[in-house]
Amino acid sequence: MSHRQTDFQQEIANFLIESLQLEMPAADITPDATLFGSEGLGLDSIDILELAFAIQKRYGITIKSGDSNNVNIFTSLSTLSDYIQQHKKV
Amino acid sequence: MLQLRQYLQIALFLAYPIATYFSTHARLLGLFPLFIYTMLLWRFARTLLPQQEPLVTRFARVIYGDNTPEVTHYTRKVTWLWSVFFLAMLLESTSLTLYARPATASLFFNIFNYLFVAGMFLLEGIYRKIHFSQSDMFLPLIRFFWKQGMRRFTAAAWPLIGHTQLQTRFAIRQDRIFSCADFLNDVFYLHENLTLTGKVINLCEDRYHFTVLFACAILQRKISILPNNALPFTLQQLQTEFADSHIFRDADLATLLTKKHNKPDKLKISANSIPWIDADQAVAILYTSGSTGKPVAWQKCWGQLVTHAKVTANALDLQKNMPICVIATVASQHMYGFEHSIILPMQMGYTFYAGKPFFAADIQAALTLPQHEIILFSTPRHLKTCVDSQLIFSNTQYVISATAQLDKQLAIAIEETFAAPLQEIYGCTEVGGIATRRSAQDDRWKLMPDYQLMIANEDCYIQTPGDHKKIKLADKLARIDHHHFTLLGRHDENINIAGKRISLTDLNIKLTSIKGVEEGVFYLPENSIEDTRLSALVVAPNLSIQEIKCELEKMLDPVFLPRPLIKVSQLPRNEMGKITYALLKNIVALKKPALFSS
Numbered sequence: 001m002s003h004r005q006t007d008f009q010q011e012i013a014n015f016l017i018e019s020l021q022l023e024m025p026a027a028d029i030t031p032d033a034t035l036f037g038s039e040g041l042g043l044d045s046i047d048i049l050e051l052a053f054a055i056q057k058r059y060g061i062t063i064k065s066g067d068s069n070n071v072n073i074f075t076s077l078s079t080l081s082d083y084i085q086q087h088k089k090v
Numbered sequence: 091m092l093q094l095r096q097y098l099q100i101a102l103f104l105a106y107p108i109a110t111y112f113s114t115h116a117r118l119l120g121l122f123p124l125f126i127y128t129m130l131l132w133r134f135a136r137t138l139l140p141q142q143e144p145l146v147t148r149f150a151r152v153i154y155g156d157n158t159p160e161v162t163h164y165t166r167k168v169t170w171l172w173s174v175f176f177l178a179m180l181l182e183s184t185s186l187t188l189y190a191r192p193a194t195a196s197l198f199f200n201i202f203n204y205l206f207v208a209g210m211f212l213l214e215g216i217y218r219k220i221h222f223s224q225s226d227m228f229l230p231l232i233r234f235f236w237k238q239g240m241r242r243f244t245a246a247a248w249p250l251i252g253h254t255q256l257q258t259r260f261a262i263r264q265d266r267i268f269s270c271a272d273f274l275n276d277v278f279y280l281h282e283n284l285t286l287t288g289k290v291i292n293l294c295e296d297r298y299h300f301t302v303l304f305a306c307a308i309l310q311r312k313i314s315i316l317p318n319n320a321l322p323f324t325l326q327q328l329q330t331e332f333a334d335s336h337i338f339r340d341a342d343l344a345t346l347l348t349k350k351h352n353k354p355d356k357l358k359i360s361a362n363s364i365p366w367i368d369a370d371q372a373v374a375i376l377y378t379s380g381s382t383g384k385p386v387a388w389q390k391c392w393g394q395l396v397t398h399a400k401v402t403a404n405a406l407d408l409q410k411n412m413p414i415c416v417i418a419t420v421a422s423q424h425m426y427g428f429e430h431s432i433i434l435p436m437q438m439g440y441t442f443y444a445g446k447p448f449f450a451a452d453i454q455a456a457l458t459l460p461q462h463e464i465i466l467f468s469t470p471r472h473l474k475t476c477v478d479s480q481l482i483f484s485n486t487q488y489v490i491s492a493t494a495q496l497d498k499q500l501a502i503a504i505e506e507t508f509a510a511p512l513q514e515i516y517g518c519t520e521v522g523g524i525a526t527r528r529s530a531q532d533d534r535w536k537l538m539p540d541y542q543l544m545i546a547n548e549d550c551y552i553q554t555p556g557d558h559k560k561i562k563l564a565d566k567l568a569r570i571d572h573h574h575f576t577l578l579g580r581h582d583e584n585i586n587i588a589g590k591r592i593s594l595t596d597l598n599i600k601l602t603s604i605k606g607v608e609e610g611v612f613y614l615p616e617n618s619i620e621d622t623r624l625s626a627l628v629v630a631p632n633l634s635i636q637e638i639k640c641e642l643e644k645m646l647d648p649v650f651l652p653r654p655l656i657k658v659s660q661l662p663r664n665e666m667g668k669i670t671y672a673l674l675k676n677i678v679a680l681k682k683p684a685l686f687s688s
Contacts, residue, residue, distance in 0.1 A: 064455060
């Protein structure tokens with residue numbers, strides 16, 4: 001449980017900021033902090049939709065709710081990075 | 091006011107003693123029993139036809155509030171018994187009238203026949219007492235008639251589900267198919283094992299769970315509360331307002347129904363076991379979305395919902411019991427989702443998909459369900475994601491969009507993506523669906539069949555076949571002809587800056603009319619003081635702020651020019667695809683400092 005971002009997490013943090021037009025420095029996203037809900041970044045389900053689309057465009061991963069680990073994917077920066085790293089095609 | 095039929099009945103009743111008094115013809119004596127038994131036979135036997143509620147079943151339901159399969163089964167038989175009895179009495183009276191001596195006939199008509207009827211009552215009562223261990227055989231019946239008369243028995247009622255075959259698929263989940271028989275068994279099981287003490291706050295996301303609980307609440311005459319969201323604040327408010335209410339979620343239903351699946355179904359149910367519900371029974375409370383202020387509660391009666399579902403099906407050109415599966419990306423607790431993904435398939439005899447597909451790939455996967463023509467109920471937000479995803483969506487018969495108006499371009503793109511016609515529904519929580527349009531071809535909204543639109547002093551009212559009174563709309567509509575209208579905007583959007591008036595809708599139309607602007611919305615801060623400026627959010631990847639402002643200056647009085655004008659990649663929308671005041675406020679508050687510094 002580190003508070004420092006790995007290189008790939010940094011890339012994903014930048015990608016998050018960029019695709020969701022968040023007004024904050026990418027380095028401020030703690031890898032294990034919640035992304036959604038009133039705590040964390042306060043992102044909502046529409047952001048998830050946007051993000052899923054952006055991930056498909058950038059990394060070629062089609063995200064489905066049926067995936068068993070889906071609930072965990074968007075939990076935090078680190079879970080999201082791990083998922084993308086494992087599944088990316090480009 | 092009495093109806094013609096009632097006048098005729100009264101006339102016949104009066105005609106009989108008058109005729110017998112003045113007539114020397116004794117045969118006329120038989121007219122009265124003939125008439126009475128024909129009427130009774132008609133009343134009882136008619137209700138044994140398919141898709142009808144047997145009369146005795148109705149008595150049991152209205153008086154005792156009981157509609158379990160056992161009682162439904164028994165009361166149908168009793169209805170049969172009385173029908174046969176009245177037929178026999180009719181034949182007996184006919185024979186006596188034609189062949190018996192007047193004295194004999196009179197003895198039967200005035201004494202014996204009444205004894206036969208009393209005997210029937212007594213025998214049935216004793217049988218009921220033994221088999222159902224009912225202590226008071228006739229008292230509730232007499233008391234009820236004394237107080238309410240026939241009114242409650244002639245009132246309209248509708249069956250719980252419109253399916254005619256119990257093996258028809260009622261709902262589909264990824265791993266399971268539920269037939270109508272499965273559904274009814276689950277409902278009756280829950281009805282028997284779960285005593286609801288007050289209103290039901292139904293938060294189930296799984297549509298099958300939602301519907302089983304909803305149906306159980308109806309059978310126990312409890313109202314289902316369907317809140318807009320499940321935030322702790324909302325639920326706390328609801329439980330304060332309705333102290334006797336109880337919250338149910340998917341996990342509760344899953345637990346309750348798992349217990350059941352270990353046991354075999356207690357009774358063999360048939361299409362005759364489908365319970366009937368009074369049209370005027372209040373069944374649900376829904377809330378307006380709050381984009382125009384505080385959420386307002388709207389109570390819905392069973393008849394209203396059923397009638398509206400039938401009208402909607404008619405407007406969409408759908409017939410009853412077609413092999414249709416309804417898939418929806420919207421929540422069952424929202425009026426649009428409730429009407430179309432729950433009530434519509436329930437009443438029209440369709441199948442519904444229990445899940446709520448979210449990502450484009452989920453929708454694609456749900457559409458591959460076999461053996462069904464699919465109707466997808468969704469929102470502009472979800473449909474746009476589908477278009478953007480460039481996935482292939484097959485097997486759809488119809489795509490329906492509601493909650494926010496689609497523009498023509500997107501409508502055309504959606505039709506191409508799904509290779510199916512797109513119908514938009516315009517509606518509100520207060521009424522439900524009001525009008526439809528094929529957005530790729532027509533800008534005009536077409537009123538649902540038999541709906542009346544009344545416009546008086548800019549206020550618009552809708553009168554529907556299922557409602558007793560007309561309902562005022564928050565929107566302004568302009569009538570084109572008897573069946574068509576255009577949407578002008580909402581009443582509360584008129585703004586006043588420096589003594590000049592304009593509607594936000596008008597501003598938004600002007601903003602989005604600029605070439606290169608994909609989407610845009612104006613925002614007026616709360617508690618505006620005299621020199622308050624409007625803000626605007628705009629999606630225009632290829633235009634600079636300066637270029638947009640330049641275009642706006644051409645169309646708008648300088649007081650209405652937005653300061654700041656904020657470029658965003660997309661507009662903030664809630665789950666229903668609506669742009670709410672709160673969301674705009676957040677984004678403007680977020681963006682302002684950054685903008686000033688740049």
